[in-house]
Amino acid sequence: MKSITIHNLDDTLEERIKERARKHGTSLNKTIQMLLKESLGLNKKPQRDHKSDFLDLFGTWTEKDAAEFNRHTSSFSRIDKQDWE
Numbered sequence: 001m002k003s004i005t006i007h008n009l010d011d012t013l014e015e016r017i018k019e020r021a022r023k024h025g026t027s028l029n030k031t032i033q034m035l036l037k038e039s040l041g042l043n044k045k046p047q048r049d050h051k052s053d054f055l056d057l058f059g060t061w062t063e064k065d066a067a068e069f070n071r072h073t074s075s076f077s078r079i080d081k082q083d084w085e
């Protein structure tokens with residue numbers, strides 16, 4: 001694994017990195033590695049698929065229920081220009 005050196009860190013950035021290292025009980029090197037991975041999206045845990053949490057709610061509307069819901073909410077897709085002026 002390669003090493004890099006970062007020059008001219010301002011005092012605030014240095015202190016924030018040190019605070020984070022203390023908070024997590026990790027070295028400065030490990031903390032900077034974690035920060036880089038997080039900022040580059042390399043540390044993301046796979047998101048849980050929550051569809052199964054709602055299976056008991058799927059398909060419970062009749063066609064009449066769906067039509068009524070759509071009728072009552074149809075105005076939500078209309079944009080009133082005066083609201084944006």
